[in-house]
Amino acid sequence: MDADLIVIGAGPAGIIAAFTAAREGAKVILLDKNKTIGRKLAITGAGRCNLTNHTDMNGLxxxxxxxxxxxxxxxxxxxxxxxxxxxxxxxxxxxxxxRGNRVFPESDKAQDVVGVLYQELKNKGVEVRTATKVAGLLSTSDQIGGVRLDNGKELNSPMVLIATGGLSYPGTGSTGDGYQFARLVGHQVVPLTPSLIPLETREVWVKRLEGLSLINVEVTSFYQGKKLQSEFGEMLFTSFGVSGPIILSLSRKISPFVLEKPDSVSIVIDLKPALSKEDLDLRVQRDFAKSINKIFKNVLDDLLPQKIIPVIIELSGIDPLKPVHQINREERTRLVGLLKSLPLTISRPRPIAEAIVTIGGVNTKEINPKTMESKIVKGLFFAGEVMDVDAYTGGFNLQIAFSTGFVAGMEAVRRVTALCM
Ligand SMILES: Cc1cc2nc3c(=O)[nH]c(=O)nc-3n(C[C@H](O)[C@H](O)[C@H](O)COP(=O)(O)OP(=O)(O)OC[C@H]3O[C@@H](n4cnc5c(N)ncnc54)[C@H](O)[C@@H]3O)c2cc1C
Incomplete structure (x- = not known):
């Protein structure tokens, strides 16, 4: 045997599993195809690494x-x-x-998180082999035996952990290899779709707003007219559609729907969520009264960011050159309606390569939740995003990787110890 445990993938799940097992006295080899460990971890949280969320079980x-x-x-x-x-x-x-109980390193450097994890691997004697790509698993019908590398070499071990991550940001090494390894030994992989992903819209006017960020807005999504979810916070217009924190959160529910049925989901943006329709109407009336001799296109400056004004005017159907005292109640109601629910049709999510996480993965019904061991192949463990688990933004996805990696590392050692007795 080359090791008690071979871990495929040095992301957060694989790293914590490796040093947890080594702390318990196991001989561990950690393999990653990249030249360095934790490539994706190093870019998380916009380079700051939101490594968990300080919440309780309900929050999780x-x-x-x-x-x-x-x-x-x-x-x-x-x-x-x-x-x-x-x-x-x-x-x-x-x-x-x-804010939002998000936990970061005090230094604001994701690289520091990778640094201390690497140090712990070294301290606990884990054999870290980078630039080493696994090509497949070695197994008999129901027992794992090790891994085969892409150079043809074989490494033998009674326990193997697949921690190869999802399908997003393939440049970081997460190219979905683990799904294939799992399939080949009989596991089912639940269809893979992007989550926490920017969304493309049918409306092309968004392009004119590219780069405009709206704070304190409320966005609600609808599937075939039925409400899905509402989120309050910050969003961003892009050349193809919409992005930003609340859009990424909404995308979790939207993405599978629109992939199955394009244009089936719409979102509406409430540009003034703090005001009811009636209050907003009064506010608009006051603004109009202040500028009684101005034309329509020149009276929205106090209400809206400059960039969005021409779009709102166009969508309202009100003549931009019309003096405000000539704007009638019906036109004003239309304007207020637009400000309270600016509609967009979602045509599709951006490609999965641009997602923060992958929905789908190795079917959790085939994994023991207490040990992370496969119910199909003895000695085979899973951890992190390769499994069909995913969460919203806020540090929850890294918590998933760390928690499942920790359990897999502990339990793999327990199984090795049991084998030796
Ligand atoms: C831009 C971005 C920002 C993010 N920010 C956050 C955040 O702030 N907070 C948060 O909670 N989540 C965040 N996430 C999500 C989080 O990074 C992932 O959920 C997490 O990294 C998954 O961990 P993992 O260990 O399962 O897999 P990964 O981190 O993807 O690691 C898998 C590793 O396996 C290796 N590998 C794959 N195939 C093979 C093979 N055949 N042989 C050898 N090695 C292989 C890869 O090279 C890779 O290093 C972010 C994701 C992205 C893309």
Whole structure:
């Protein structure tokens, strides 16, 4: 045997699994096809790494729409609190908590997170082999035996962990290899779709607003007219559609629908969520009264960002040169309606390569939630995004990777120990 445990993939899930198992005395080999470990981790949180969310089990469940129940036990074994203790007390990385309970390293450097994890791998004697690509698994009918590398070499081990990540940002190494490894030994892979992804719109006027960020707006999504979800916060217009924090959150539900049926989802943007329709109408009337001799296109400056004014005027159908005192009630009602619900039709999500996470993956029904071991092949474990689990933004996806990696590392050692007795 070359090792007690071979871990495929040095992302957060694989790294924590590797040093957790090594801490328990196991001989561990950690393989990654990249030249360095934690490539994706190093770009998370816009380079700052939102590594978890300082919340309780309810918060975790609410924010894990993709198989949250499956995660329950792993979240209990390594909670956000325990993960923060691990980083601060054991790995020596000071952390801070920001708005929405998001946890970041105090230094604001994702690279520091990768740095302390790498140090721990070294301290615990994990054999880290980078630039080493796994081509397949070695297994008998129901027992794992090791891995085959792409240079043809074989490494033998009674325990193997697949922690190869999802399908997004393939430049970081997450190219979906683990799905194929799992399929070949009999696992089912739940269809893969993008989540936390910018959305393309049917309307082309968005291009004129490219780069415009709206703060404190409320966006609501509808599937065939039925309300899906509402989010309040910040969004951004792009050349192809919409993006920004609340759009990414909404995309979790929207993406599978529009991939199946393009144009079936619409969103409406409430540009003035703090005001009811009636209050906004009064506000517009006051603005008009202040500028009684001005023309329509020159009276919206106090109400809206400059860039969006021409678009709103066009969509309102009101003549931009019309003096405001000539604007009638029906026209004003139309304008207010538009400001309260600016509609857009979602044509499709951006390609999965641009997603923050992947929906779908190795079917969780075939994985023991208490151990992360395959129910099909003994000694084969899964952790992180390769499984059919996903969460919203806020540090929850990294918590999933760390919690499941931790459990897999602990349980793989337990299985090796049992084998030896
Ligand atoms: C731009 C961006 C920002 C993000 N920001 C955040 C954030 O702030 N907070 C948060 O919670 N989540 C964030 N996420 C999501 C989070 O990064 C992922 O969910 C997480 O990295 C998944 O961890 P993982 O260990 O399962 O897989 P990955 O981090 O994807 O690691 C998988 C590793 O496996 C290796 N590998 C794959 N195939 C093979 C093979 N055949 N042989 C050898 N090695 C292989 C890859 O090279 C890679 O290093 C972000 C994602 C992106 C894309």
């Amino acid at each position: 469940m609410e924010n894990t729409p993709g198989n949250g129940r499956f995660m329950y036990s792993a979240f209990q074994r390594l909670s956000p609190e325990a993960l923060m203790d691990l980083f601060q007390k054991e790995l020596g990385l000071p952390l801070k908590i920001e």
